[in-house]
Amino acid sequence: MTITQSKELINSMTILFVALHLLPGMKSSMVNLNNNGYDGMVIAINPSVPEDEKLIQNIKEMVIEASTYLFHATKRRVYFRNVSILIPLTWKSKSEYLMPKQESYDQADVIVANPYLKYGDDPYTLQYGQCGEKGQYIHFTPNFLLTNNLLSMGRVFVHEWAHLRWGVFDEYNVDQPFYISRKNTIEATRCSTHITGINVVFKECQGSSCITRQCRRDSKTGLYEAKCTFIPEKSQTTRDSIMFMQSLDSVTEFCTAETHNTEAPNLQNKMCNSRSTWDIIMNSEDFQNASPMTGTDPPPHPTFSLLKSKQRVVCLVLDKSGSMSSEDRLFQMNQAAELFLIQIIEKGSLTGMVTFESSATIQNYLTEITDHNAYEKILANLPQAAGGGTSICSGLRAGFQAIIHSNQNTSGSEIVLLTDGEDDNISLCFEEVKKSGSVIHTIALGPSAAKELEILKYNSILGGHRFYANKDINGLIDAFSRISSRSGSITQQAIQLESKALNVTGKKWINGTVPVDSTIGNDTFFVVTWTIQKPEIILQDPKGTKYKTSDFKENKLNIRSARLQIPGTAETGTWTYSLLNKHANSQMLTVTVTTRARSPTTLPVIATAHMSQSTTHYPSPMIVYAQVSQGFLPVLGINVTAIIETEDGHQVILELWDNGAGADTVKNDGIYSRYFTDYHGNGRYSLKVHAQAKNNMARLSLRQQQNKALYIPGYVENGKIILNPPRPEVKDDKAEAEIEDFSRLTSGGSFTVSGAPPAGSHTHVFPPGKITDLEAKVKEDHIQLSWTAPGKVLDKGKANSYIIRISKCFLDLREDFDNAALVNTSSLIPKEAGSIEHFEFKLEPFKIENGTKFYIAIQAIHEANVTSEVSNIAQAIKFIPPQDSSVPALGITITATSLAIWGLALILSIF
Numbered sequence: 001m002t003i004t005q006s007k008e009l010i011n012s013m014t015i016l017f018v019a020l021h022l023l024p025g026m027k028s029s030m031v032n033l034n035n036n037g038y039d040g041m042v043i044a045i046n047p048s049v050p051e052d053e054k055l056i057q058n059i060k061e062m063v064i065e066a067s068t069y070l071f072h073a074t075k076r077r078v079y080f081r082n083v084s085i086l087i088p089l090t091w092k093s094k095s096e097y098l099m100p101k102q103e104s105y106d107q108a109d110v111i112v113a114n115p116y117l118k119y120g121d122d123p124y125t126l127q128y129g130q131c132g133e134k135g136q137y138i139h140f141t142p143n144f145l146l147t148n149n150l151l152s153m154g155r156v157f158v159h160e161w162a163h164l165r166w167g168v169f170d171e172y173n174v175d176q177p178f179y180i181s182r183k184n185t186i187e188a189t190r191c192s193t194h195i196t197g198i199n200v201v202f203k204e205c206q207g208s209s210c211i212t213r214q215c216r217r218d219s220k221t222g223l224y225e226a227k228c229t230f231i232p233e234k235s236q237t238t239r240d241s242i243m244f245m246q247s248l249d250s251v252t253e254f255c256t257a258e259t260h261n262t263e264a265p266n267l268q269n270k271m272c273n274s275r276s277t278w279d280i281i282m283n284s285e286d287f288q289n290a291s292p293m294t295g296t297d298p299p300p301h302p303t304f305s306l307l308k309s310k311q312r313v314v315c316l317v318l319d320k321s322g323s324m325s326s327e328d329r330l331f332q333m334n335q336a337a338e339l340f341l342i343q344i345i346e347k348g349s350l351t352g353m354v355t356f357e358s359s360a361t362i363q364n365y366l367t368e369i370t371d372h373n374a375y376e377k378i379l380a381n382l383p384q385a386a387g388g389g390t391s392i393c394s395g396l397r398a399g400f401q402a403i404i405h406s407n408q409n410t411s412g413s414e415i416v417l418l419t420d421g422e423d424d425n426i427s428l429c430f431e432e433v434k435k436s437g438s439v440i441h442t443i444a445l446g447p448s449a450a451k452e453l454e455i456l457k458y459n460s461i462l463g464g465h466r467f468y469a470n471k472d473i474n475g476l477i478d479a480f481s482r483i484s485s486r487s488g489s490i491t492q493q494a495i496q497l498e499s500k501a502l503n504v505t506g507k508k509w510i511n512g513t514v515p516v517d518s519t520i521g522n523d524t525f526f527v528v529t530w531t532i533q534k535p536e537i538i539l540q541d542p543k544g545t546k547y548k549t550s551d552f553k554e555n556k557l558n559i560r561s562a563r564l565q566i567p568g569t570a571e572t573g574t575w576t577y578s579l580l581n582k583h584a585n586s587q588m589l590t591v592t593v594t595t596r597a598r599s600p601t602t603l604p605v606i607a608t609a610h611m612s613q614s615t616t617h618y619p620s621p622m623i624v625y626a627q628v629s630q631g632f633l634p635v636l637g638i639n640v641t642a643i644i645e646t647e648d649g650h651q652v653i654l655e656l657w658d659n660g661a662g663a664d665t666v667k668n669d670g671i672y673s674r675y676f677t678d679y680h681g682n683g684r685y686s687l688k689v690h691a692q693a694k695n696n697m698a699r700l701s702l703r704q705q706q707n708k709a710l711y712i713p714g715y716v717e718n719g720k721i722i723l724n725p726p727r728p729e730v731k732d733d734k735a736e737a738e739i740e741d742f743s744r745l746t747s748g749g750s751f752t753v754s755g756a757p758p759a760g761s762h763t764h765v766f767p768p769g770k771i772t773d774l775e776a777k778v779k780e781d782h783i784q785l786s787w788t789a790p791g792k793v794l795d796k797g798k799a800n801s802y803i804i805r806i807s808k809c810f811l812d813l814r815e816d817f818d819n820a821a822l823v824n825t826s827s828l829i830p831k832e833a834g835s836i837e838h839f840e841f842k843l844e845p846f847k848i849e850n851g852t853k854f855y856i857a858i859q860a861i862h863e864a865n866v867t868s869e870v871s872n873i874a875q876a877i878k879f880i881p882p883q884d885s886s887v888p889a890l891g892i893t894i895t896a897t898s899l900a901i902w903g904l905a906l907i908l909s910i911f
Helices: 010-020 053-073 142-147 153-166 267-271 277-282 322-344 372-379 392-405 426-436 473-482 810-815
Strands: 032-034 037-039 041-045 082-087 110-112 124-126 137-140 178-180 186-188 197-206 209-214 229-232 303-308 313-319 350-356 360-368 414-419 439-445 466-469 495-504 509-516 520-529 536-540 546-548 561-565 573-580 587-597 605-611 615-617 622-630 633-636 639-645 651-656 671-676 683-693 699-701 714-717 720-723 736-738 742-754 775-779 782-788 801-807 836-842 853-863 874-877
Touching: 037 082, 041 053, 053 082, 053 142, 053 153, 053 303, 124 153, 137 142, 137 153, 153 277, 178 874, 186 197, 229 714, 313 322, 313 360, 313 392, 322 372, 322 414, 322 439, 322 473, 322 520, 322 561, 322 587, 350 372, 350 392, 360 372, 360 392, 392 414, 392 426, 439 473, 466 473, 466 683, 473 495, 473 587, 473 683, 473 742, 495 509, 509 520, 509 587, 509 742, 520 573, 573 587, 605 683, 605 742, 622 639, 622 651, 622 683, 622 742, 639 671, 651 671, 775 853, 782 853, 801 810, 810 853
Parallel strands: 041 082, 041 110, 082 303, 110 137, 313 350, 313 414, 414 439, 439 466, 466 742, 615 742, 775 874
Antiparallel strands: 032 037, 124 137, 178 186, 197 209, 197 229, 350 360, 495 587, 495 742, 509 573, 520 561, 520 587, 536 546, 536 573, 605 622, 622 633, 622 671, 633 699, 639 651, 639 683, 683 742, 699 736, 714 720, 775 782, 782 836, 801 853, 853 874
C-alpha cells in the first residue's frame, strides 16, 4: 500500500470502527428486549469473592422475585427471561458451568463484589449520566445477598434496574429530607405525597425501648431540625413510588405524571426537569415497541446460565502494509506492541500474533505468557519491514485461525487490530467478525480524511475499545496500555502512571517526576523511546538509589526503546528522571511508566475515562467523564485534566470538575465531568485523561453511594414505631479519609465527529449551561443567593450577565418565567465558570411577614438571543421561631435495642 493510498483510510476503516463500536458511552451491555422479555443480562461475581453455592442460589431467587415485580410495575410490559451468572476463574470448575461467549466481569450489568473498607453493603447503581441515559452497573455485596433480612431483594433489584436501564433517579434526598410545600406545610421529600408517616426525633435508647419527641423547626430555615426523621406508616394505600420507597408492601408502581411530586427537592426533579419517573421510562428505547402482554398470567420464570470465566486469549493483528513505513509508524507499532506484551498483558494469558498486508501471516499461534522467554518468542516476529497492500479481512481471518488452531474458541477471545490503511473489501468479512463472537479492539494509526459515519448500522462487538493514535508514539502506548485485564482481578490490572512525549533540542537535558503511592509498585517499568539516538538516562528513587543508562535494556530488534524493570516492589514516594539528548539535532523522547497493585489486599487508585458517546454530529455537545476511585470509594479533591486531540494534532485541554454543576450530576462522587464543544473539523478525536493528587489535598469519600434503595429506620404500626435492624453508618467526622499524592493516566479511547465546519469557522453558538444548584435564604429584609457560575458556552468562559426573577408563586417561575418580577442585577458581574457566585438583594416592593415564601430562578445570558435554560427554582422563607420552642417528649415506646440515625445537613432549595 502506498503512502498516497494511506490517506484513503476513510470509508472502510470508519465503517469497521463504527460497525464495531456503535454503542455510546463506556459500557457495552448485552441486554436486549425481545417480545417483552429481557435477554442477555450478565451478573458477574468478582474473583475475590469466596466460593459459596448459596450465593448463586440467592442471586437466582432475587432475580425471580424481581422479574415478577418488574412485570407488574411496568404494567405487564417487561420481565427477565434469560440471565447469565458469570462464575470467577478462582472458583472450582463444575460440569454444569458453561463456557462464556462475550460475557466478562468488566462489561457486566450487575457485579457481586466486596465493599471497600467496612462501609457500604447497600446495593447501588453507578449512574452519572444525564436523564434517561443508562447507568454503568449495579453493585451487590456478597454480605447483602447472603445475610439480608431487612429488604426484599427483588424489589431492591427493580429499584436499581430503573437506575441502570432507564436512567431515572431517586425520589428521596438524604441531604434534604424535608421541604416547605406551596401549601405552607413541611413535607418529607418523597413521591408520591400520598405516602403517610410521622416526623420524630429519637432520643437516647435504653434497653429495648427509645423515647421520641416531636420535631422542632430550625430558626434559620423554617424546616425541621437536622435530627428529624420521617417514619412511614406500615400500612399504606398508595401504589407509588418504587424510586422512593419500594420496601412498602403497597408500593408496586412508579410515579406517573398524575402522582409525581414536582416540588420535592430530589435528584429526579433536578436531572429530569421535574418529569415523573414513569414518563422517562415510557420514553425509553425499551418501551417504544413494548406493548402490555395480554391475559392475566404471570410471566415465565427466568432461565439461568452458569458460565465459568476462562483464561484470557489475545491475538495481535498488526498492519505491515507499505504506508506503515511512513512517519516511523512501523517502529512505533513495534514499540507499543513490545510494551503491551511485556508490561500490560497479564501472566497466564494466551497470546498470539498475526501480521498482514495484501495477505496475512500467522507469526505466532497462542503462547501462554509465563515468563520472559514466552513473550520474547512473539517479540522476535515483530515486522521489520513494511510493504504491500492492505487486506484487513485477511488479518482478522488469520487471527481467528491462530485462536482456533490452539484449541481455543473465538467467542470471547480478544483481537487487537492495528492499521493505518484502507481495504475496499472490508465489508466482506463483517458477518464473519460478528459470528466469531470475538471482542475486537481497534487502533487507527495516523490521520485520515472525512468519514462516512452512517453507512452501516451493525451492532457493537461487545466490550471492544476504540482508539485513534496520531503521529507520536504516546497515543499508541496509551491505547495498548488501556487494553488490560477484563476479569475484575486487581492484581492483573496494569496501571499507567506516566506518558510524556517531549521534543528535546540537541545536547539539552529534560527532567520530570513520577509519584509512586503505597497502593502500587509491583511489576513497575520505566520505558524511554527516542527517534534518532538513545539519550543518556538517570533515574533516582525516593531513597536516593540511582539507575543509569546501562541499567535500561534495549530489545534486540533495535526498535529504539529501552526499559528498566524495578526489582521487587518500587519504593513509595517521588521518583525523578533526567534525559539528555546527546544528538546535535532535536528529537522526540518519550517516558512511559506502568505498574500494578502492591498487594491483593490493597486496592489501588484507578482512573478510567470515556466520552458520553462514540459518535456525534455537530453541533451536539459531548461530555467527558473520568472516574477516579479506590475500590468502590470516590477520590475527591484532585486535579483531573482531559487532553482531546484531533487528526491534525490540534489539542484541547479541559479541566474536569466534580462540583455537581454543568455536566456533573452529583458533587463529590468521584466522577469528574465537563462539556466538550471545541470541535476542530470532522474525523476521529482521541481522549486521554491525567488524574493527579497534589499537596496532600486528595480525600477518600467514605459516604454511602448515590442511586440506591433508601434505608428505612422503621415503620409506624398500630401507633407504635417498629424499628428495623440498625446498619453501620459513617459518622460526620469520618466521612472522608486522607489519601496520599498520586498520578494516574488513562486513555479514554476515540470518538468521531461529523457535520462540523472547518476549524475556526463555527457558526453555532452554544448557550450558557443551566444553573442547577441555586440556593436562597432570607436575612432580615434581604434575600441571599448562591450558585455555581455557568460559562458563556455551557461550562466554559464567563456569561455576559444574569436574569434573576422572583415571585411568591412557584408556578409563575416554572410556567411563565419571563413575566415574573425582575430583580435588579446591574451590580452583578458574572464570574468564571465553576466559581461560586453570591448575590444579595433587598425585597422590594414585597411585604415580608413571618412565613412569607419567595421563589427565585436565574437565567444566564451569552447574547441577547442566546440564554440558558431557567435554573432550578430556589425557595426562601421568612421564619420567626416562637419564643418558647420547647416541645414535650412523646412517650412512644420503640421495640429495638438501638438505632443509628444519620444527622442530615439541610439546604433550602427546590427544583
